[in-house]
Amino acid sequence: MSDAKPQPLPHSIDQTLDLLTAGGYVADRALATVLFLGLTMQRPLFLEGEAGVGKTEIAKVLAAGLGRRLIRLQCYEGLDVSSAVYEWNYAAQMIEIRIAEAAGIRDRSEMESGVFSEKYLIRRPVLEALQGGPGGAPVFLIDELDRADEAFEAYLLEVLSDYQVSVPELGTIRAEEPPIVVITTNRTREIHDALKRRCLYHWVDYPDAARELEILARKVPHANRQLAGEVVAFAQKLRELDLFKAPGVAETIDWATALTALGRDRLDADTVSDTMGVLLKYQDDIARLEEGEGQNVLDAVKAG
Template identity: 80%
Template sequence: MTKTASPAPRSIDETLDMLTAADYVADRSVATVLFLSLRMKRPLFLEGEAGVGKTEIAKVLAKALGRRLIRLQCYEGLDVSSAVYEWNYAAQMIEIRMDEASGSVDRSQLERNVFSEKYLIRRPVLDALTGEEGNAPVFLIDELDRTDEAFEAFLLEILSDFQVTVPELGTIKAKEPPIVVITTNRTREIHDALKRRCLYHWVDYPDAARELEIVRRKVPDANRRLSAEIVRFIQKLRELDLFKVPGVAETIDWASALTELDKVALDPETISDTIGVLLKYQDDIARIEQGEGRRILKEVKAELSTAE
């Protein structure tokens, strides 16, 4: 039985409420571009640093609208057979052998049999184009910047017409275009031709108030004082010239880890013992352990004491 999709939000405020209800703490600019993307039926292009919540937007959208989420995880060397479709060659060979063994082989009929829907393996792109009308899936193209320009050009054609040609079967066109969300961490520039077909939004790190709300929603068991210290500490870390500053995902992980350790406040030893949850490069970790961590912690404690 096909699950009925929920109607799209009718205003920016409804979009914001939809995201909040799914525990995604968004600002109004995110809600605005998401609302426009849904109303205008245009792909949404989200750019920003890793870990700021770009992928989560697609997940929340699929859940809130009751749509299937189809995810194409991009990587270097991604090709059509991995992204769009391929034939089940093993099953085709078995079919050919069985027909040959039966002694009655009609070559044209055999070709029609083995190149039929039965043996077609649908990869994410083709799968996204075969949703039912009124219940098209959310199609997440994640980290597009990891692919090469050739695949980007191929994707441009897909997003233009929402159809794919399978030589043996013909053209497969979407009854209703999927809701497309594209993310990139900006490790390379994406061609303007693709961006022009999308609505663009830069997803930045949240301010302290919004990040604290995220922690309280995602790690509700965390001590409130600890949550406040974690957020302020990370906000100050992002001001440093680190190789990779922590994203919101790391903030949530750190709050979860410290809660598992029954911590109620930050201290130098705790920071040193758990810094690997927060930072992923040794040079960054060494810098924090050589004095920056203590300095930031001291500032955080002083600010919170003053605020109280």
């Protein structure tokens, strides 16, 4: 549960924008609009974009700003119901059965009603999100859905349709109030249209230079102003190249933080070469810059 006092939902796009800004998230009006509509219409928000552009951060800021609990389901290949929704505490159930047998209980139905109760139900993120709690419905972040298998995506479609889960031993568990759902994907595969139709869609793009500079000012306020400007310009120009993975906003923040920790107040060839592993994460991209492309980008940055 968030320590912050629960706050009412924003009543306008401007209030939504203020909520994001107060949480340190520099958003444009288009994002604030779709987020406001998602909250108002109680529809999941489907955020798509390259890794590192700030999709996950939106859910975190939203939860903090509204004083709601953040429940995160990190998707991966092989994710199944027992990991994402619920499972039974089998060890505790076996102990209960042994105790019942020792007490002379032999009635099967009586024994089943004892072991298949909520006492032994382990709630995973999906069921936890539907359960809610004090302070209003939680923010349910389904992160990197494209990493999960299509079978789990189909199951999730059923959950988001009616905000309920069927537990054979207990029956149907429904949410009293739908959670605020934020789904992110890096587009490593396409998500089925049936799920997208239930959501409000927004593409989270790389920020322009002015907005990225504002992000650095908020996230790395102790960074030298000239350094921040050169870091942003360098990252912006790298995104124009055909790299295997262009640097995201997260990498820009990390690079500015690292350079500040090293006491740098401007970029030079040696500094760029020594710290390129903070900005780029693939050796082929780093090698390309070390072979001369990096100096060209640096020259362009210095030339303004």
